[in-house]
Amino acid sequence: MNVKTLSIGRVDILEIWRYFHKNKLSLIGSGVIFVFILAAIFAPLITPAGYAELKYLDKINSFPSLNNWFGVDAVGRDYFSRVIYGIRVSVFVGCTTAFISLFIGVPLGALAGYLGGTVDWGVMRLVETFSVIPPLLVAILFVTLFGSGLQNVIFILALVSWMDICRLVRGEILTLKEREYSMAARAIGVKPYGVLFRHLLPNAVAPIIVGMVLCVPNAIMLEAMLSFLGVGINPPTPSWGQMISDGLYYIQFYWHLTLFPAIFLALTVLSLSFIGDGLRDAMDPKLRGRR
């Protein structure tokens, strides 16, 4: 075979790239996220002050200028620094939430799909219950129960966003377990869980990755909503939702306090969901051309 392949597990990266790079929206999204992540990594180099540093007490609420690109907030912090450090917080929340949901969704979905019967019924009722009740309301209830803060918010978000991954994995396992190689593995005496974890799950990597990537913008959006309502991440950690909510009172006058975090939040979430859609189209041949 002369065809070049480059793969992780059983997913062929070059094959995916061939489809992914045709999707202009996903490419633009990737570009934006790349720049944002660079900015987040080099935040200490490009920002004039730390995110919680009260450095500009003499210029409270001042408008954007050459020194303070996004102005100064109500307690004298450089707003550009807060917005840029906000990328770190959002991306961290999104990625860890997706990662934790993986550990809830994949085992449940795999067991439901593989064992079927009562297990499947139980898991699907659980998924249904969680998907019917609006995740935001459940999250608010949990936050009041366990308290706010970065760690709690991440765990609570994972608790309300594992269902998509679970559903995708279950569907994939359902079709994979009827394949010949699965039957062959069983025929040569591989134990049931061996079949599931050694033979079926590695082939279900594509939907797992897609589910995880689509989970990231969703988690960032939910975090921004919780923080906007004042039940998310605690200050002074910069969270865009909370910055927007704080700035809302002064929107008629100090417009910069709401506009910049709103633009960054919109760009991040939108770009990430473009990337997720593009990946889904590229990785799942059944979905190519459709969205």
Add this chain to the structure above:
Amino acid sequence: MTIYIIKRIFSSLISLIIVTIIIFSMMHSIPGGPFDETKMPLSPAAKEKILKMYGLDKPLYVQYLRYMWNAVHLRFGKSYQSPGEEMIDLIKRTLRISAFLGGMGLALAFPLGLLLGIISAVKPNSFIDYLCTALASYTISVPVYVSSIFMVFIFSLGLHWFPTGGFAGPKTWIMPIIAYSLFPLGIIARYTRSSMLEVLNEPYILTAKSKGLSRWRVIIHHALKNALIPILTIMLPMFTGIMTGSIFVEKIFRIPGLGGYFVSSIYKRDYPLEMTLILFIIVSLAFTYLVIDIFYTIIDPRVRLGKKGR
């Protein structure tokens, strides 16, 4: 069919009871109570009297049973936040406003969403398709309050067309209605696009085209009609979208609707209001589910009871 509907109603009732029990115990296990105060502590006797007046001294299951018994008779008691009126009046007053704006938003979202979906399905992977898809992704993934703020910047602070908020006459309605319509619009557009793409590949579309029917006649009469059958599946996300949307839209535009109470009732340990709102949500969700299921079996003969789904 009748037996199926009765069974369905029965099982929704059971899940309703389970969910209310879970929520009721969760709600009461949140630390703090409605009459905890830090500034002016009440004497133990006075506090006991207040707790007794609201029945908060009884064991939890008695409180639950009493609440449910009253709720079945549509007696929801009074909200601690607004003790001057009956709960049912509070909800009627605020729900009317939210339902009006939300309903108008849906009415706006339907035609626009269909239009966007059809346009992108007719010319897949063209520039205009990218534009429509991007717009749909935007309305679904970006929180509604961000779009609302952009609208305030452009139409209130920039162009001075509309006031920034309030609820007084048609001029103040327009931006909240648009804000309410955004999420359902995106869902409908995305859904219509994929559904139309699927239908446009069917052989009978080719037949219709080869008969010489005009392009738009084929699209509207032959394709759209069939593409819209399963649109009921997106009723549920739209409903919850409107509901969570109301929290933000009403906060941004300062509208005296029901939305704000979803959050404040949890904060303030306003047990009767919290429970009533949750009952309201669950009952309407269960009802939506039921209607979707029943309509499915009526509309689409291919869906037979017992073997739904793909």
